[in-house]
Amino acid sequence: MPFELLTEREGQVQRTREGARLNVVCDKASVAGSVSQRACTFCGSRVVLYPIADALHLVHGPIGCAAYTWDIRGALSSGVELHRISCSTDLREKDVIFGGEGKLEASIRELVGKYQPKAAFVYATCIAGLIGDDVPAICRSLELELGLPVIPVLAEGFRGTKRDGYNAATRALLSLIGRGDTTKIGPLSINLLGDFNVAGESWIIRKYFEEMGVEVVSVLTGDGRVEEISRAHGARLNVVQCAGSMTPLAEAMQERYQIPYIRVSFFGIEDASDALYRVAKFLGDPEVLQATQRLVSREVKRVMPELRTIKQSLVGKKAALYVGGAFKAFSLVRALRQLGVTVVLAGTQTGNTKEYEDLQEVCDEDTIIVDDTNPLELASFLLEKDVDVFIGGVKERPVAYKLGIGFCDHNHERKIALAGFEGAVAFAREIRATATSPVWQLMPRRHRRSDVREDVTATGEPNELL
Amino acid sequence: MNCCDPEPEGMILREHGASNHAASAEHATERDASQGTLPKHHATVNPCTLCAPLGAVLAAAGVEGAMPLLHGAQGCATYIRRYLISHFREPMDVASSSFTEASAVFGGEDNFSRAIDNIRRQYDPKIVAVGTTCLAETMGEDLRMMIDRYSQSRSSSLPIVHASTPSYRDGHVEGYHAMVLALVQSLARPLTKGAQSASPHQGTTAKPALPAEARVNVLPPIVSPEDLRHLRQIVEAFGLGGTILPDYSDTLDAPIRSSHRSMPEGGTSLVDIGSMPLALGTIDFTMTGLVRGASDVLVERGVSKFLLGLPIGIVATDALVDCLEQLSAQDCPGWLEAERGRLLDAYADGHKYVYGKRVALYGDPELVVAMTKFLLEIGAVPAICATGARNRALSSGLAALPPGSVERVLEDTDFSSIEAACRDSQIDLMIGNSKGYRAARTNGIPLLRLGFPIHDRIGAGRILSLGYRGTVGLFDSIVNTLLERVQDSSSVGFSYL
Numbered sequence: 005m006p007f008e009l010l011t012e013r014e015g016q017v018q019r020t021r022e023g024a025r026l027n028v029v030c031d032k033a034s035v036a037g038s039v040s041q042r043a044c045t046f047c048g049s050r051v052v053l054y055p056i057a058d059a060l061h062l063v064h065g066p067i068g069c070a071a072y073t074w075d076i077r078g079a080l081s082s083g084v085e086l087h088r089i090s091c092s093t094d095l096r097e098k099d100v101i102f103g104g105e106g107k108l109e110a111s112i113r114e115l116v117g118k119y120q121p122k123a124a125f126v127y128a129t130c131i132a133g134l135i136g137d138d139v140p141a142i143c144r145s146l147e148l149e150l151g152l153p154v155i156p157v158l159a160e161g162f163r164g165t166k167r168d169g170y171n172a173a174t175r176a177l178l179s180l181i182g183r184g185d186t187t188k189i190g191p192l193s194i195n196l197l198g199d200f201n202v203a204g205e206s207w208i209i210r211k212y213f214e215e216m217g218v219e220v221v222s223v224l225t226g227d228g229r230v231e232e233i234s235r236a237h238g239a240r241l242n243v244v245q246c247a248g249s250m251t252p253l254a255e256a257m258q259e260r261y262q263i264p265y266i267r268v269s270f271f272g273i274e275d276a277s278d279a280l281y282r283v284a285k286f287l288g289d290p291e292v293l294q295a296t297q298r299l300v301s302r303e304v305k306r307v308m309p310e311l312r313t314i315k316q317s318l319v320g321k322k323a324a325l326y327v328g329g330a331f332k333a334f335s336l337v338r339a340l341r342q343l344g345v346t347v348v349l350a351g352t353q354t355g356n357t358k359e360y361e362d363l364q365e366v367c368d369e370d371t372i373i374v375d376d377t378n379p380l381e382l383a384s385f386l387l388e389k390d391v392d393v394f395i396g397g398v399k400e401r402p403v404a405y406k407l408g409i410g411f412c413d414h415n416h417e418r419k420i421a422l423a424g425f426e427g428a429v430a431f432a433r434e435i436r437a438t439a440t441s442p443v444w445q446l447m448p449r450r451h452r453r454s455d456v457r458e459d460v461t462a463t464g465e466p467n468e469l470l
Numbered sequence: 471m472n473c474c475d476p477e478p479e480g481m482i483l484r485e486h487g488a489s490n491h492a493a494s495a496e497h498a499t500e501r502d503a504s505q506g507t508l509p510k511h512h513a514t515v516n517p518c519t520l521c522a523p524l525g526a527v528l529a530a531a532g533v534e535g536a537m538p539l540l541h542g543a544q545g546c547a548t549y550i551r552r553y554l555i556s557h558f559r560e561p562m563d564v565a566s567s568s569f570t571e572a573s574a575v576f577g578g579e580d581n582f583s584r585a586i587d588n589i590r591r592q593y594d595p596k597i598v599a600v601g602t603t604c605l606a607e608t609m610g611e612d613l614r615m616m617i618d619r620y621s622q623s624r625s626s627s628l629p630i631v632h633a634s635t636p637s638y639r640d641g642h643v644e645g646y647h648a649m650v651l652a653l654v655q656s657l658a659r660p661l662t663k664g665a666q667s668a669s670p671h672q673g674t675t676a677k678p679a680l681p682a683e684a685r686v687n688v689l690p691p692i693v694s695p696e697d698l699r700h701l702r703q704i705v706e707a708f709g710l711g712g713t714i715l716p717d718y719s720d721t722l723d724a725p726i727r728s729s730h731r732s733m734p735e736g737g738t739s740l741v742d743i744g745s746m747p748l749a750l751g752t753i754d755f756t757m758t759g760l761v762r763g764a765s766d767v768l769v770e771r772g773v774s775k776f777l778l779g780l781p782i783g784i785v786a787t788d789a790l791v792d793c794l795e796q797l798s799a800q801d802c803p804g805w806l807e808a809e810r811g812r813l814l815d816a817y818a819d820g821h822k823y824v825y826g827k828r829v830a831l832y833g834d835p836e837l838v839v840a841m842t843k844f845l846l847e848i849g850a851v852p853a854i855c856a857t858g859a860r861n862r863a864l865s866s867g868l869a870a871l872p873p874g875s876v877e878r879v880l881e882d883t884d885f886s887s888i889e890a891a892c893r894d895s896q897i898d899l900m901i902g903n904s905k906g907y908r909a910a911r912t913n914g915i916p917l918l919r920l921g922f923p924i925h926d927r928i929g930a931g932r933i934l935s936l937g938y939r940g941t942v943g944l945f946d947s948i949v950n951t952l953l954e955r956v957q958d959s960s961s962v963g964f965s966y967l
Contacts, residue, residue, distance in 0.1 A: 007732075010588055034544050036568045036581045037588030044545025066604045066637040067514060068521025072549035075908070088908075089886075094514035100608055100638045111513035130543055130605040131638065134574065161543035162574040162605060379563055380592055383730030399552050402561040408726050448728040 007384040016375040028360035030375040044161035048169020055079035056228035060121035065129030077416035122230035123153040133160035174253040186238025193219040198246030201226025205423035248329025270423040272339030303425035314432040319344035325395040330359030348389040393439040408447025410438035516885035519858030522635035525645030526601035532716020534737035535596025542603025556925035607636035643859040654764040658746040685711035687752040691836035695723035696934040708798035747771035759861030780840035809938035820949040830854035832902040833921040839867035856880035
């Protein structure tokens, strides 16, 4: 059947026009019966806290919520890997009837004894909320009993969108922050918020700051450690990368600990350079600034030749992107532009009004902007815009592939680090491998079998097929 | 062999009497950990099951023009989509009624109706298949009433089928069976000859290629699209039509297109489902444990059932061939006989490399039971048989084996238990889905990927393991996985066998 945009979604799908100011409707619950690409409140909290590798993550609910989030992100750890196991109270019918509190207490004791974590996060899912288990009270009493932070994450799926899950994660992180000793933290210090060390990206960024002479007190939450996070309030500046998930935490830390924050991105060489300079300028130390200049100039020189070469094969290609948060979208638009690729569709799961305004600023004219889209919309727009490469997560991949369109994973599952200067090169290689692969030329969108026959006869060779 | 015998050889009879439970105890089932050798656990660590609505969605994906809808919060549908996509690598649209806090307090009927309205506008489905999430189940949402009220208020004849799928009761295996049961219960109406044209769905779907009287119903558990295609090929080789329910061989393994289809092509048509009670018989490869299965409903509607194990190996595939010969009164075609011979030839080539090898099997009960019998057939040792399913199908399926065939049976288990069991059982090979990767890696055991989900490799939908042909591929893979281990760990290497 022909594609029809749902009336309820009209405000959430817009096209940029010269001089026009779009008001993209956003931050609202997904429309019932529309196949949203979003998950739920639980998912939002789980993805943010997931990379904390020395904490126990216990999902209180029936088995599904834990099963679907087992080893879900490519968030690497430099040591302990408790985040890569999946723990659930696996509530059963009798627990739903009689309450799951006993099982929860026993599970926390058992798992803390077995895995010796530095803290425990206890996620309350839909059912925990509905049957009225007092998760915060159990966490409080077990924290006293076991002598480690036991932190409730109230993330019932029906309570709101994925964004509300970010807020639940923020509250959980705030209850860790402030517990640690900050006396040894120097003045040239930052926290990196919203990097999840997917494919080791936090390590790339940390290395830059170390070279600049900047102390990274904690990364929230990539390669995260409870001890580091509990000292985060001692840093001088919060550097926020994934703005969607971490702005609430940055704002809360500003209020509570008077730590200012800046929003940056490390995707693409422009944004990565800009991020490092902004941190250096904020800290105001001449040596740091000099070191930053040396680093940026060396790295740009190192990666530019290959980026230029790759650009030659990409000029004129068209890209679509659908990502979680808006800051990644801005960066990708700029990074793609630098590779000669035009973004013709840009969307996010969780962007807010201000972010959508900024997104249209950075986009070319007649770009389709979508909030909380669905597969039918995506497919329709990919074809309309004749896209060469679609950038998104696993759920978007088959929408592209089934139409014979290239796809690049820029979500948790990817195994290639795309941040920083080396990441910019890896990204360019990814886009080239995707957009210029010869297989797309064989796809029905570009080519029919009869074309082959014509091609063959056009060369004058005898064609037995005809 | 007369496959209408009450207890045909090679077939698993689904009985849930006390005798079966007594028999399963001989295999030291560790379902109830207090009776087994494993310490009692409170928490589940690294689940060996997915949730019930996922199974319901997958079953629905094999029905032509069916749109799956999960009644509950948005996340369930999205997680399930992501999981199915990562295995099948196909578009997989699952709608949600997207509960808000207000729906959780005041009930979700309004969301339900809006969801169906929006699905109809966007997808124009032939049927909506509804699964209920834990949230809706705990709230006690009355789906039957909501469906009736929806159909009345909209004057809609759109079939809406509901399977109750709370994950605090069931996993994906049971959810899949529940949806197949619900589809058969509500759509396989006992039609009489000539009454097909009176089908309420007539005109929306192509008519069956063969009259219903020359068809057999086939009820598979979760298998690959390639397996479904091969099952159809085998059934048709006997001059029979096959109504396979569900049949996602096309919907979840579709060719690339130049335009997007809101509904993928293929799937079991509603007309074919409606005609199931007229078929020659139902070949049921599922094991629903203690719960009534779809084939039982069809028996009530006049169709004999033939309970077979999944056709993996000579004996199990012979049982299917015997059954089809009986139903069709036709002999096994030559090409299939030849494939049988090639499988035996492969056994001769490779038997030494598998003899006595200790294998840990895990996954859905039907696959684990079939693989257990296959391993016994080729001289390997099914040392561990494990499933996360809760329906007791695994222990009842293994109960018919001679005592001592299987060393350890773990039911309703998790991967932390499987990993521990593998650690002290000198396992040579693990066979199962991708979720066993960590246990395999930790224990240094090679892993052969089979079943669902496989999301760390491509081509899960193209794995064929059924029939003589599928078994040849499986056997070769097992032998070669073991050989590769020997070769890799050899100090001198070798370049021939």
